[in-house]
Amino acid sequence: MTVRAGVVVTGTEVLTGRVTDRNGPWLAEQLRALGADVGRIVVVGDRPDDLEAALRHLMADHDLVVTSGGLGPTADDLTARVVGDVQGRPSELHEETYAVVRAVVDELMRRRGWTADPAAVDAGTRKQATVPVGAHVLPPVGTAPGLVVTPADGRDGPPVVVLPGPPSELRGMWPDAVAAPAVRAVLAGAPALLEDTVRLWGTLEADLAQSLRRVEDRLDGLEVSTCLRGGELEVVTRYAPDAADRLEVLRGALLTDFPRTVFSTDGSTVDDVVGDALVARGWTVAAAESCTGGLLGGRLTARSGSSAYVLGSVAAYANTAKTALLGVPAALVAEHGAVSPQVADAMADGARTAFGADVGIGVTGVAGPGGGTPERPVGTVHVAVAGPSGRRARTLHLPGGREQVRAITVTAALHEVRLLLAGDVTG
């Protein structure tokens, strides 16, 4: 028996893209891991009518609905009230919750040294403690309590779990939400659904599609989805435990058809592969960046624990900085141009020397929209890596705007490091 769950993400800031939603996909993954199938996420602004329509749409054919956002102290935070109305439970001040929220807010302001109009703070606190009658209240992680709201007596329908919008609060509250009796009752007996990920770098989507077509009639019961992002191809498969043999058919086909471009079969990212390989070799890495302006350093240090192998990065945006900080000869820049394979090579060497690193990365390119020439159009990027075991170099011609060119350049540089660490050196 399939348990179906729907997600409603609220917030005009999310609807209009001023804030990127991370809660919807996170909730979808958590629910999937618990055996619930999530087919739809609805994003609505801070309008009661739209929120109500979204709730009614999902409640009509789902066993559980989870909302995020709209629990703050301001008047446009209206999720608790609307969910209560839909379930037939009017909202009123919950004294116990009011005391809890007040204590949290007092402590927060004391610790941070904040001051605010006490009447303003109390109005916000009362707003956050006003909840549907009879709702199961989840203790706040930040200042907002969460809720599990079941239909009022005599009504029918799924329970609605109401969670706050800040991702750290939502995630912190999730274990309590899942443990609530009404949620446990829905999820009891939901079948497990597993997920498998294979990642490729350097294979075309059309070739991947052809490979999948050749085995598709042997993949019964697998839900296979492919996507291209940042130049990587990802094949994600959801399957019930009893379809594991068919998953092996799929994985076997991918490894047979693309032995050189499959770089991850266990969910690891290129960041993980590079970080683990550096740790295994006991090597350090440093970068010298131009068009990426620091993003490569930012990505290398995004993993916690990266200080064990990342020494740093120089973003030498100005040519004088390439010479002063990285020792790139001014004559080399003058002869070949700042965007050239020669300068990328010298930057990789400069990063090794400047930081005393085992592996150096050099990146230079034209991110656009300005700066392109007929010989070096926007999207031209040179990546070089140098290490104790040899060197690699690659020239890329990337499509897209400034942001995309910079993002794919960072990913491409990580893949060059990965290949160097795997012993695939060219010089």
Place this chain on the structure above:
Amino acid sequence: MTVRAGVVVTGTEVLTGRVTDRNGPWLAEQLRALGADVGRIVVVGDRPDDLEAALRHLMADHDLVVTSGGLGPTADDLTARVVGDVQGRPSELHEETYAVVRAVVDELMRRRGWTADPAAVDAGTRKQATVPVGAHVLPPVGTAPGLVVTPADGRDGPPVVVLPGPPSELRGMWPDAVAAPAVRAVLAGAPALLEDTVRLWGTLEADLAQSLRRVEDRLDGLEVSTCLRGGELEVVTRYAPDAADRLEVLRGALLTDFPRTVFSTDGSTVDDVVGDALVARGWTVAAAESCTGGLLGGRLTARSGSSAYVLGSVAAYANTAKTALLGVPAALVAEHGAVSPQVADAMADGARTAFGADVGIGVTGVAGPGGGTPERPVGTVHVAVAGPSGRRARTLHLPGGREQVRAITVTAALHEVRLLLAGDVTG
């Protein structure tokens, strides 16, 4: 008369969060600018049933529906077929479109020097050129054609605009989509809806809420939404042109109540304010980063044209790099610790000297999850800025995980630069 538009974003990779959707919010903003009101975005995976349910949900009470994604060459790209089915138009190969897509694919592969199995490529091309009978075809920007699909004869309902998933393709195709007769007919006569944004740094959400409550009965016809992101508070108001006088009431209240923390009243970001102020003064900037690992440099160079005022950044992740590249005395690090106001100051000076910049930024902190101590818990960050007119320094105690601490640190550093440039110096 209000024109209502709904958006459906397809793709299992979006539903599960492996790819962050940027199309839904972008489309919502475009439609709003054309006078259409977007209240809901529905995200669905690559399953025909869920896509169909989402389409029918929005088609029931909207005048226009726009989809993104699911037009690729692989079998899980099924948007065109499902939209056709819902509108009563079966899909078949469209010869003219087939020729167009084939020419695009051939040219793309030639230019990139790609090779692929011709049968694989042709199968993908045929898939992309198979469209609902009678649909209005929008020329491809990448390889996928878009569609405007109206209900078949004798049926009722809104037109559905079908656009590709890659943001650059979707955006490139948008003008043609808007110009299609069926879309023009819907949008004709839609009233304009304007948007206003005020941004604050350093005001608490509770104080903002109180300020809004004081004037709320004079804001009739305004749709005000507030949101907190990266430590900034944003007040976004949508309004019809005839409500401009009430907008001024709102803006006046904010400027009166928060004269020191409102930093943008014209939609500009802190990045814009800092970049424009640097250009106006003719000053250059350079950064020295530790816990942010390069993200501050990446953010400073995200604006096109930033090479006019950004010289670069040193991400000195290792302490030896702080000394070697930034001249931070090893004794200073030993005495006060790498995460200290003293080292942040020395890094700001080091950035000025190393790059020969007018303004230097120093950032050091504990991003976590490891590295915290009782005296310097995770989230402790020191920011220092130094310029020709003086200095500023600030210690932050940030909540959240590693990613959030790093992101807010970058924003906080930009605000310190902004305040320095505004002449608000403390040393």
